[in-house]
Amino acid sequence: MLFALCVCLPLALQGQETLHYAGALQVGKYKGEAGYDYKVVGQDTLLNGPFIMERSNLEALLENEDSSFLFSGTFKDNFPEGFWRFQFGEFQSNSETQVIDYQYRVLISGTQEETSGTLKMGKPDGPWTYTVQQIKDSEVEKTLFKSSIVFEDGIPQRSFRVENENSTLVGRFLRNGLAHDEWSLYATDEVEAVESWFFNNGLLQKIQNRDDNGTKVVQLSIDSTKRKKTINLDTRFLSVLQLQLPANDTLNIFESGMPKLLAENTLYYQKIDDILSELGESAFLPEFKVEVAYFPLDSEEIMQLDSIKVHFEKSKIISESLLDNTQLNILKLSDEEALFLYSVVNSISEKFLGPIKKVVDYHEQDILEFVTRDQLIGKLWPLGKPSKEIEVTDIKLPKSFVLPNAEQFEFDGNTLTSIRQLAQYAAYSLDSVQQLLNDKLTQDQRQQELIALEEELIAQSKGLNSLIDSIGNNVPGIDKDALLQIKALAETSLSTYSAMEEVASKFSYAGELVDCYTQLNLLTKVIAELPAQWEEIQQNYQDGVWNPFTATVMNEEVKRRITAAYSRVLVPYFLNWAQSDLSCDNVDELVVLMQNTYQRMNELRNEDTSKLERKLRKEQDPKMVMQLFNIQNQVKEN
């Protein structure tokens, strides 16, 4: 920029305030080299004078393809003014060059868009033509699009012509830009117009459509006494038009035909407007104007619409969450009631929410004020408004859903109030269905959990039995009576469980049983370990003693009162407990006692136990022994 300033300094001096820029510039998505004059007024830079911006890259063209463009024209006080030309090219080359007249020439193929015309204060003025051509070997092959419109101060005047490969639209405007008379669309290969719109002072009165089946005429009812409003002929107008057409009309003009061609034209004009607006100030979009009947929304109606929106959004959340709920989708396959409620939601979603969504959308697009409420409701519910009684027939016993306070809702009347009532009814109904389903889903979930618990119980029971059998057969010296008792307790508990009927108590009992089985499993293992542990304790409670008479080291049993108390008092006590007093309530206590006893036996070996051994003398009470051993009957808190 500094460089540019330096270069341009002499020029700037000549033109007093006018400066020149030459260098790189980006406008929107276009990057290229630009040269322009400008002046600085206060903080603002105002374009003033000739402007040119272009880009073309020979290297890219030869290699693959090149996107070129050229914008040239003049600005006056930041407004495009005078003749302007825009070119856009997408070209490939065949990479063959010729030298003709001391020039290298490369033939190119692709598309070129070009438009030119005069602007006045940023608005098109005079004839403008927009052409899109297909180029092959540097020659025009065919015209893809062409629009010719005459403007006066930005307002389209007189007749215009827009054509593409397939069709041509011809129409005319009044001096104020309102569409007037017949607008006709011709197919390229036909003489007669295939589609004609008849305007009178901007008011669309009739649409005539001709296809293979003949000509169809749609008369639009015009009440000349009603208020009118001038709007642009754009998508909004088309939406209004759609609402105004009789409910049973099957005209298919909105996807193709005249609206499509107009939309295409708008797209090209938009492209130019984007560029000019970024550079300076402009209003390049052609304003094709039409008149439409106007039915303004009063404050009451606006409130209704706000309320409709609130109810709709709430309903939408509920219905979507229910319809997409995986659990419900599975449950409905097996549960008739769930299927019914699901169908109710589905029905509400279709019959209430679908049309109501349109109302909300129309409101957001400012369309509602151009249709009568009768027309609107007739379009939304062509078969009449849905009933409060939502019937579901595709289930075994057809039945219907109705809100208990349904009589408080009033669907009659073609007013926004009635739509609000519908929206409210839908919201309340969904709310109620959701509650019913939630209860059901929770219950179903509990049922599922119970099934899972039962499966676990059975697996545990099997595991316990096979563990007991395998231990009983494989561990020598095991107390089989205790094992049998464990087995018996497990079986009794399971039959108690299966005899229960109430789900809630079953549920909690199953939970307890799972714990109990876990403990019984542990107890079995602990009992199975007893013989091995006793061996280990005996090994452990030995000391090497030097016997001078044999000159060998001999193991001597030490702390015999402790080992004796263990093997003659404690272990029999535990086994007796397992055989006669075992229950799900105390099995965990027994397991902990046995585990802690074994642990204490390991610890006592290395403790000073002379006092303990004295006290143990003749002690036969297992509880006293455990107390002396300092055995905890609770799991240590970690």
Add this chain to the structure above:
Amino acid sequence: MKHHCKNPFWVLILFLICSALPLSAQEEGQEVLPLESKFKEPVTKVWFNTYGNIRISKRLFWVAQTHFRLQETESTPFVGQMAQIYNRHAIGYIYSKKFNVSLGGVLRLNFNTDEDSMDRNLVPEWRIWHQYLFAMPLSSVMTYHRIRIEHRWSQGFEENSEYIFRNRWRYMFRLKVPLNSNKLEPRTFYVAPEAELIMQSGKEVVASPMEDLRLTTTLGYIVTPRLTFAAGLMYSHGQELSNGGIYKQSWTMRFHMYFSPDFRKVKNKLPEIHFTD
């Protein structure tokens, strides 16, 4: 020697040697050696021996033995009457599990078992003794070589008889074979055959260097590492001091109690088995 083969009851040899030798030790006068060796009729004896081995430190122990030895007489044919009471003490040193030595003294009280004798009924005998015991495991069996050397001062029962001095040279080989276990451990029976040769020397020893050959077998039971009981039968014979041509013989029933208390505190005991620490 047929006795040796037929009756291999070996008695555990205690630290003192009681033999028939003292009976003839003080015989005066010169005897003529017979043309053939002459074996006297065997006498029967019963020994009650206690062996104490009291640990006093990591490597030292106190040997305390008391033996009661009875010998048959005409009026008490089999069990006999008290012949000797031994009071033997020593301090032992454990060099390793396989070797230990002891040094100490003995006071032996000799009772006159000759019912016809008018001499003194009781005379003392003094000894200094030292012993070298080698122990070696061989599979589950333990083998022992014991060398014991004694310096003894003994006298006869006659009034004012002089002490005579002799040295004894003893070698014993012994096995201990566990019977109901694969090693010597508590609650184990074991059988212990042994053979001991006792040679002697001294001014008075002219033609009878072989004082005694003892062949014993005992059956023992290890109650705890600190207490063992054993009983056995011993056959022995040896030259009479007064006449090397005459051999005395004996059959001895031996009853032994071995005890080895350890009064040290627990913490001092702990490295007990690690002698080389």
